[in-house]
Amino acid sequence: MxxxxxxxxxxxxxxxxxxxxxxxxxxxxxxxxxxxxxxxxxxxxxxxxxxxxxxxxxxxxxxxxxxxxxxxxPAFDRVALRAPKIAAELFDTGVNMGTGTATGFLQRALNALNRAARDYPDIAVDRAIGPRTLSALDGLLKARGRGGETVLLRAMEALQGERYIALAERRPSQEAFLYGWLANRIGDG
Missing domain, CATH: 1.20.141.10 (Chitosanase, subunit A, domain 1)
Structure with a gap:
């Protein structure tokens, strides 16, 4: 079998x-x-x-x-080959906020973590996973090892949490969901 x-x-x-x-x-x-x-x-x-x-x-x-x-x-399966925790975060965030938003968080965090493009070049925040995004992810993992995946995950979750709070501030009706989003979508939940 x-x-x-x-x-x-x-x-x-x-x-x-x-x-x-x-x-x-x-x-x-x-x-x-x-x-x-x-x-x-x-x-x-x-x-x-x-x-x-x-x-x-x-x-x-x-x-x-x-x-x-x-x-x-959204090619999250391709991310899973390199960084399964990042792929899991992309999937969960994509379900809740849209896959483009999730991918944008990944791209923004990768750009912020590349040490002024010393580890790998900046990438466009185009909200789509392609060869350059995957190459940047490979560059981060090469430069920082497995600890890089953990730090990247934290950066993505920080962006996600800020977006939830901003959404609740802009639209008070969304406060009904804020506690659950933060409890169940950020960190270990």
């Missing part, structure tokens, strides 16, 4: 964890994304071809959407 691909298993575990955390159907009045099921918004479900009632979105359909839209399309 073939052994499972460890990266697939990691993606499966990440997807299962986010589905468990997000839960079944929710339609919170302060959530600008509207109804969700398993954490998948109605707009995303419809864009992926689901046309049934959101309350009835199958867990397997949600898992498929997470894999294609929030793991493979």
């Amino acid at each position: 073939p052994r499972p691909d460890p990266l697939t298993a990691d993606a499966d575990a990440l997807i299962d964890a986010v589905i468990d955390r997000e839960g079944r159907y929710v339609n919170h009045p302060a959530d600008r994304g509207g109804p969700t099921c398993w954490g998948i918004s109605e707009a995303v479900a419809r864009a992926q071809g689901y046309d049934g009632a959101m309350r009835e979105l199958p867990r397997t359909a949600a898992a498929s959407i997470y894999r294609s839209v929030y793991w493979l399309r």
